[in-house]
Amino acid sequence: QRKGLERKKDELTNQIKKLEQTITKLSEELEEKEKEITKSKKKFFEAQNKIEEILDKRSRLNDKLAELKAQIQIEQNLSSQSSKTFLAVDAEKLEEEIEKIYSFLKELLKINNLQEIRERIQRVIARIERIINQPSQEANQTDKLKEEKLNKLIEECTQVEKALEELNKKYEEEKKFLYTDQNQVNQEKLFVLEKNLRNAKNQVEELKNQLREADWNLEQIGRDIEEIKENITLTGLNYNELKKETEKELTETESRGMEDKINRLKYKIEEIGGIDELTLKEYEETKERYENLSEKLQDLIKAKKDLKIMIDQLTKEIRVQFEENLETINENFNKYFRLLFNGGRASLKQVSKTKKLLDDYTEREKEIYQEKEQENQGEEKEEETEEYTKGIEIKASLPGKKIKNLRMFSGGEKALTSIALLFAIISAAPPSFLVLDEVDATLDESNAQRFARLLKEFSKDTQFIIITHNRETMNEADILYGVTMEEGGVSKVLSLKLEK
Known part of the structure; x- marks a missing residue:
């Protein structure tokens, strides 16, 4: 049975090793696929960015194309209007020149010299030709410039349209890449690998459970072997004693018969399970480990006792210091309370929270509470109850009033009481700085003045950072910081150093 279990253990160990190798291989494949998916995602995001850039560029080109078309339309309209204006201006000039020529012809009629008349007529003809040719030349030149400008705009429009076509082609290519089946294939492969990895891990866990069960069976067999060894030892001792006592009385035949019987018994014992060296070695190792753990346990028990002693000492010191500091705070609390009021x-x-609550219980609730206390009796429970059921009660009586319950105090009276307690704590252990947030919001002018004077006194040892809207508190400040919000939702901080 032991050999069969060991064989089964070896088989399980080999299966676990094979599965671990499979898991390692699957993990490596999974890691590679994850890297491929990461690369695909990177390409995907790069393609997305390219598409966004293409769309942005296409939008800008569309805007530019529309702008160029509008500009062409404007140029055409302006050309038409300028032609009309130019013709109107030329007509006016021609009328003026015709009037001048008409006047000049009238003067020619008065001249008798034909040569002079011929020369003047030639000058007039040249002038008329110049007048006629000049507008056409200017118009041709203007039309040529406008035509060149329009051609240039049309050429730019053509280039923009070509660029748009190229961008659309790139957009379609990137879009096809985004919706390729490769990403889906990678995702499916990754899913299959993860599934195989989970199955392999489950098989490993199952085999490990079987291995633990086999180890437990081996340990049980080891214990049985130890018991058999003890029986063998006892049997051997009894056999030797009996042999010595009866050696003289037994005949040779009887002695041989007894020896045969003993040998048969030993053979049966060996069939049950012989002494295994590995079992003895495992027993020695277990025994050594047990002794080490026992030593560590003793060390831990000793350390626990030492810690308990240290905790008790610290608890006593804390209680003593707490009592002393509480007495100091109590005196200062009464002092500052009287100053403020x-x-x-x-x-x-100090009060016991448990004892105080019992006064408010009904008779039935008191019985239930006492039953629970009896069930939870014990030293540790009593220490815990004593530690966590103590509290501090604040008692205050105002001058000229019979109100003693803090719940009946007004908002300003509660604030002053809290301020008095705060100052009492500060006086016992002054901090380096203290932040107060609108503690004087409910104080009237006279109480605010007393509060401000006490602040000034404590500011010798402690730096105060106070958020306040109270004018009296501000009057005692060394530096004021004001926060305002101008237009646009931007905060602005102003500082003012007060010189006393």
Whole structure:
């Protein structure tokens, strides 16, 4: 049975090794596929970025094309209008020149010299030709310039349209790449690999459970072997004693018969399970480990006791210091309370939360609580109850009033009481700086003045950062910082150093 279990254990170990190799291989393949998917995603995002750039560029080119077309239309309209204007201007000039020529012809009629008349007529003809040719030349030149400009605009439009066509082609190519089946194939491969990896891990866990069960069976067999060894030892001792006592009395035949019987018994014992060297070695290792763990356990028990002693000492010291500091804070609390209220009395008192709550219980609730306390009796429970059921009660009586419950105080009175307690704590252990947020919001002018004076006194040892809207508190400040918001939702900080 032991050999069969060991064989099964070896088989399980080999299967686990094979599965671990399979898992390693699958993990490597999974890692490679993840890298491929990462690359595909990177290409996907790059293609997306390219598409966005193409779309943006196409939009800009469309805008430019529309702008060029509009400009061409405007140029054509302006050309038409300028032609009309130019013709109108030329007509006016021609009328003026015709009037001049008409006047000149009238003067020619008065001249008797034919040569002079001929010369003047030639000058007039040249002038008329110049007048006629000049507008046409200017018009031709203007039309030529406008035609060149229009051709240039049309050429730019053509280039823009070609660029748009190229961008559309690129867009379609990138779009096809985005919707390729490769990404889907990679995702399917990754899913299959992950599924195989999970199955392999489940098989490994199942084999490990079988291996643990086999180890447990081996341990059980080891314990049985130890018991058999003890029986063998006892049997061997009894056999030797009996042999010595009966050696003289037994005949040779009887002695041989007893030896045969003993040999048969030993053979049966060996069939049950012989002494295995590995089992003995495992027993020695287990024994050594047990002794080491026992030593560590003793060390831990000792360390636990030492820690408990240290905790008890620290607890006592903390309680003593707490009592001393509480007494100091109590005296200062009464002092600052009287300063802020111009009289009255205030104190701090330790109370038991459990005892205080019992006064509010009904009779049935008290019975249930006492039953639970009896069930939870014990030293540790009592220490825990004592540690966590203590509290501090604040008692205060205002000058000229019979109100003693803090719940009946007004907002300003509660604020002043809290401020008095705060100052009492600060006086016992002054901090380097303290931040107060609108603690004087409910104080009237006179109380705010007293609060500000106390702040000024404490500012010798502690730096105060106060958020306030109270004018009296601001008057005692060294530096004021104001936060304002101008138009546009932008905050602005102003500082003002007050010189006293």
